[in-house]
Amino acid sequence: MYKQLSTLVAGIMLGSLCYGQETFPRNGAYDERPGRYAFINASIITDPKTTISNGTLLIENGIILEVGKQVKIPAGTVVTDLKGKYIYPSLIDLDSDYGLPEVKRDNRATGRQAPQLESGKKGAFGWNQAIQPETDASKLFSPDPKKGESLRKLGFGAVLVHAHDGIVRGNGALVSLTDEPANKALINGRASSHFSFSKGTSTQTYPLSVMGVAALLRQTYYDADWYSKTDKTGEMNLSLEAFNQIRTLPAFFETQDKFSLLRADKIGDEMGVQYIIRGGGDEYQRLAEIKATRASLIVPVNFPDAYDVTDPWDADVVTVAQLKHWELAPGNIAKIAGADIPFAITTALLKNTADFWKNLRVAIDYGLSKEKALEALTTIPARLIKADHQLGSLKAGYVANFLITSTDLFSADNIIYENWVQGKKFINVQLDAPDIRGTYSLTVNGQAGGRLEVTGNVEKPEYKIILDTLKITPKAILANNLITLTYRANKKTNETTRLTGWTTPAGLAGEGILPDGTAVSWTATLTDQYQATTRKDTITKMSRETGSIVYPFTGFGNEQLPVAETILVKNATVWTNEREGILQNADVLVQKGKISKVGKGLQLPAGGRTIDGTGKHLTSGIIDEHSHIALFAVNEGGQTSSAEVRMSDVINPDDVNIYRQLAGGVTASHLLHGSANAIGGQSALIKLKWGGGISDLLVPDVKTIKFALGENVKQSNWGDLARIRFPQTRMGVEQVYFDHFLRAKEYAQSWKNYNGPGRKNGARIPRRDLELEALSEILAGERNITCHSYVQSEINMLMHVADSLKFKVNTFTHILEGYKMADKMAKRGIGGSTFADWWAYKMEVKEAIPYNAALMYHEGITVAINSDDAEMARRLNQEAAKTVTYGGVPEQEAWKMVTLNPAKLLHIDNRMGSVKEGKDADLVLWNAHPLSIYARPDFTMVEGAIYFDRKLDQAKQVAIAREKERIVQKMLGEKADGKPTQKPQTSQPKMWHCEDIVGVHSAHAEGE
Structure with missing residues (x-):
């Protein structure tokens, strides 16, 4: 059986992993060894759902030959007894730049400069520098020993790498984290295709905005499709050829937040592509909408530090959204898992990758199951890149990428001893490394009275010597069973004591040299075993007590979205805007989001409620024909015409101006492109449904577009640098x-x-x-x-x-x-x-x-x-x-x-703008004559749902103050416990105007 399996596996993997170097000549004698190893008596987690107790893992030439309880071990096999130890599949990261050249952005990519209208890239490539489908990560890849080691120590054995530059980024490569040359590390040179909303290093003027990026990406898909159907007469476009070649690969889209995630999926739906989307860590804020995309996600574990809110003035500038995100972000992955959304976990966006396990364990403490966590690091990423026949599990025929650990992979005290990559051993901690943590009584040269405390991790102990009231941090080296300690008992002098020794059943013992050259013996007798403190666990449990998610995720958000009601407004002065004019002491009945009846003496149907309008004025909602609220960008000024861009691509449902304008009686806003070019973009009409998603806000079938005349169009106020783009007059x-x-x-x-x-x-x-x-x-x-x-x-x-x-x-x-x-x-x-x-x-x-x-x-x-x-x-x-x-x-x-x-x-006007039976129930009840400076809405209704209620608004203000102070107190506790904090930064909602220009790379607005 073994012989047949060995032959089969060798045949399958021949040339891909085992003997990839045979085409490379060597300077010297060949020494080919089978690399056959057996690991016995281990708890083997072959996949997230399967564990083999006291199992055996047999590998040869970088391939798993067999795994199970009854494995026959051939003669000549190196056998390692792992009794009490665990074996896991090595982890996989799907968003990495490991081994690729650093992306260096030209200073022209940000700030004000003369327009670069055409591509500066040489060759028969496409017209826009930000579209780079010809980029081939496999040709750029070169193993990075330092970064590879850091990733291996975390437990990763393979990563998907791509060039993080541009809107279309070319193909990614699946590589192993071996220290072998690139031709052996490369598993699949064409594993994926990659996209983003960032121009990257492109200095070309277009696109200037996110909506321009979306339009350019759509156009690229259409151009590539057209190019594939033509005879290429008169045009050779290497970019479009490359784009068509990568379209068959799994498509990954890098996004920064929940709304860019939804935007990416919308583009994918239009183009017939289901993207695998890397999010920004705030998916929990719009989970139902994200689940509806049916996209698989790549999720980071970058949780924000608490804000330093010691100073009340500093605390005042931190928004409710910032406070709540700090509190709720650690539960993001658990929420995603609970919604049955497929996801992988990445180290991307971490400021320090060393925080990976700490943050992941926090996510587990917030409800993420260990099984889901393991899936997200092994089987799911392997499946997403179609490598689940090679990686992610421990099965016969798979690549021998696995970890040897001391216990459960996700336990805080777990040690990753070894990470085997393609059958090659990489040691993090010696398997037989002693655990010397504890408290010892220290005797040097027969003189007792000192104390040695060893804490920290097994693989990296921390040492402290206490001599009376003096606390000393010695320099220490622990190698296998040998230890060396050097320290200065007197900080004012350079006199150093040097001790070297070994572990004993009672503790430590050895010899040393005192500062005066005297040779001495020393012992450290164990008095107390090391025990991890429970204080941090207590703090963690407290931090899990979080507030609720609100919609939108900002101040004045709602825990439950308003719903259309049956409402009878009685005895109001009704401004119909119809031939009936103004009706005195009239009633208006609202049902199913529509105005059902207008008249007097109307009866309330069962299940409805009555609002007394006596002395008040009821009108249709205000419609703002020219608005720029609820947008992430307003101008695509990179070209003379931007008729292809859509304001619907950049709608921001979280903009607090929606709520503020509801408080002023506005129920709909026509969102226009700015005036940076003669032909602007396609406008969008939204209903101000506070808390709703983008699709809830958008009014369909309203097709408008913004044009512009005058100074802004010809860029007369843009300075001497802007004398290139036509028109100038x-x-x-x-x-x-x-x-x-x-x-x-x-x-x-x-x-x-x-x-x-x-x-x-x-x-x-x-x-x-x-x-x-x-x-x-x-x-x-x-x-x-x-x-x-x-x-x-x-x-x-x-x-x-x-x-x-x-x-x-x-x-x-x-x-x-x-x-x-x-x-x-x-x-x-x-x-x-x-x-x-x-x-x-x-x-x-x-x-x-x-x-x-x-x-x-x-x-x-x-x-x-x-x-x-x-x-x-x-x-x-x-x-x-x-x-x-x-x-x-x-x-x-x-x-x-x-x-x-x-x-x-x-x-x-067939559905909005007046109080008429059959029209949308977009209504405002004013406390006074609506044209009076004293008038203010008591409530504002959109399609039968009350989105602003003045009395509820007052209650919300009180609740917001309490919620903010509750979280502030938690943050103060974090700082008191020594947790890292960040300085508060003022965050103001952007008030857009026609002339504002914001680049894809920057939030800097340039106006008149």
């Missing part, structure tokens, strides 16, 4: 529109031709272009333009371009000179979304007047009052009231400027 902006729409017409026609008789006639398939696709939707009347605008001449220009090319501008936003061409706008059916009284903040607005909205209204234009500012949005009711003062707009018409009119401009 206002007439250049006009040419941009003509050029892009003419190309879009040709693009749409090419698809029409291809989908007609062209396909049957073998016509070449057109390349799908996401930028031109969005513009062709405008030409087809399927996507509506909102255009940032100020100056009359430019507004006339765009209307002329639209007339010439047969498309329509839906809305001019800002439009502070709208009063000058209101007749022309009205003739074309163009709406105006403007500020009530903003002016004098730059030259373009020097002719703005507060009567602008009224004058456009009187000309028959659908006028909206917008914010373009997170703070102003909380007071849009007051902004609308200004039109009554400036221009005498009737009160009900003024109110429509922040409710029904924005709904009309967004083409959603």
Whole structure:
């Protein structure tokens, strides 16, 4: 049996691991030995679910031959008796840069510099430097002895390495942590493909934002697909060829937090790829949404240190989210495991990899089972990289990667004695190393009175000599059963005592030399066995008492999300925005998220509740037509046109401005791209469902896009370095529109031709272009333009371009000179979304007047009052009231400027913007006339669920203060116990504006 198995295994592995060096000549005689070893009487954990007691593991030439209880050991085998010891599979890390060159970022990659519009990479590669599918980790790999040793000591035997640089990072390589040359360490040179949202070392201008990265990645998939279907005539693209080659490999995506994780999966769904996603450690905060992705995760064990909150002022700057994450992060992996999400564990993101086991044991203390932990370090990573026929378990035919430990791998006092990698032994601690920890009475030269204390770990003891009241830390060397101690009894002199000796049944004994040269004998008699203290265990148990997860994970979050209710609001003054006008002492019934009835004397159905509206005003929710809240980025300014980018890619449901604006009666916000380029990105409309996920907030089927005119577009305020990107003049902006729409017409026609008789006639398939696709939707009347605008001449220009090319501008936003061409706008059916009284903040607005909205209204234009500012949005009711003062707009018409009119401009007035049966129950109950400066919402409802309640808000403020102080007290306890702390850093929510530019590498905003 043994002979047959040995022959079979050798045949399977021939050339891959066992005899890989045969093609390499040697300078000297050959000495090939079988490397056959047997480990007997061990507890062998062959996989996380299987343990063999008193088992035998037999290996030869780096391969496991047999494992079990009845294993016949051939003659000539080196046998090691491991009675009382354990054998585990070596661990696997799927996110490593081991053995790869350090990624050095050029200083141009961050900060302000002249735009680099084209790739600087030489060769027939793709147009963008951040797309690097041609990177081959196996060709860059070279074993790193120092880093390899540190990983082996942690128990790792194999790692998946890739170049951590760029958006598309090429293929990864699976390598073993042997100290052999690369050709023997390499297990699979094409094991995986890798992606991220970081440009890495690319100094190319585009993309500048995360939404630009997402768009570029989508376009790369489409380009590669098109490239694979063409005859390559006229173009050779090595990047696209490489991209198509790595598409068959397991795809890994590196993300930094829960929302980038969800963003990556969304891209994968669109492209038909199920990514394996490395998270950032906050997955517990959106666990249900992450589980729904069906993605396997790679999870770090990097838990934040407590903040040093000794100073109350320092404590005040730490946010509730930061406090709660510190408390809950150690339970992240247990939450993931409890949700049955497949996951592997990585050392990535640890500041010090030596903290790996300490942090992992904390995760276990927070509920992660040892079985799940072992799976996440062995069988699951092996399966994810399709190496589960070689690694992750101890089975016949598998690579001989295994650990020899003193006890349970996850126990705090466990010792990893040896890590065998490809059948080669690496020693961490000698198997027969003595455990000399304890307290000893020390006698030197016949004089007693001293004490020797040995603590710490078996593999790295810590020593302390106590002579009367003097405490001395000696230098010590313990090798096998031999020990050397050197110390100075008098710190003021350099007189050193040197002792050397050996272990004895009673303790330690030996000889030495005193500072005066006298030869002496010494003994250390064991008086007390070493016992680990239990104080840390007590502290750990206390730390497990955590607060609850809230949605969103920030201040004013909810433990339970609001749900749609059956609610009857009675006896309110109802502003219908319909032909009924304002109804006095009226009732509104809400059911299933819709307005069910409007009238008087309505009856409450069973199971509902009544809200008394006596003396109060009920209106539809405010709709902000121009907003930049709840976003991670606002501008993709890397190119003249960014029609391909989507604001839906960068929605931030945790933005506290959502809650603040609910408190101001806002129920929906139109999230626009900024004004950095003539053609911006695709907008997104969200409902302010505080605590909901991205998909909960997004309103589907609203297709809009942001255009821009003026100073920002031509970058006139960006300095002398920004004199490269076209356009640099206002007439250049006009040419941009003509050029892009003419190309879009040709693009749409090419698809029409291809989908007609062209396909049957073998016509070449057109390349799908996401930028031109969005513009062709405008030409087809399927996507509506909102255009940032100020100056009359430019507004006339765009209307002329639209007339010439047969498309329509839906809305001019800002439009502070709208009063000058209101007749022309009205003739074309163009709406105006403007500020009530903003002016004098730059030259373009020097002719703005507060009567602008009224004058456009009187000309028959659908006028909206917008914010373009997170703070102003909380007071849009007051902004609308200004039109009554400036221009005498009737009160009900003024109110429509922040409710029904924005709904009309967004083409959603069939479901939002007024109090009408069948429409969404987006309602606000005001304590006073809604246009009054004294008005404030008692509650704000979105689709029948109350997301803001003033009374509950007051209770939340009290609860937040208590929760914050509770965690602060825990942090103070951590510091008192000597745990590491970090300095508090102020964290403020970003208030975006049209002109803000934030790079992919930086959170630095550059404005006007």
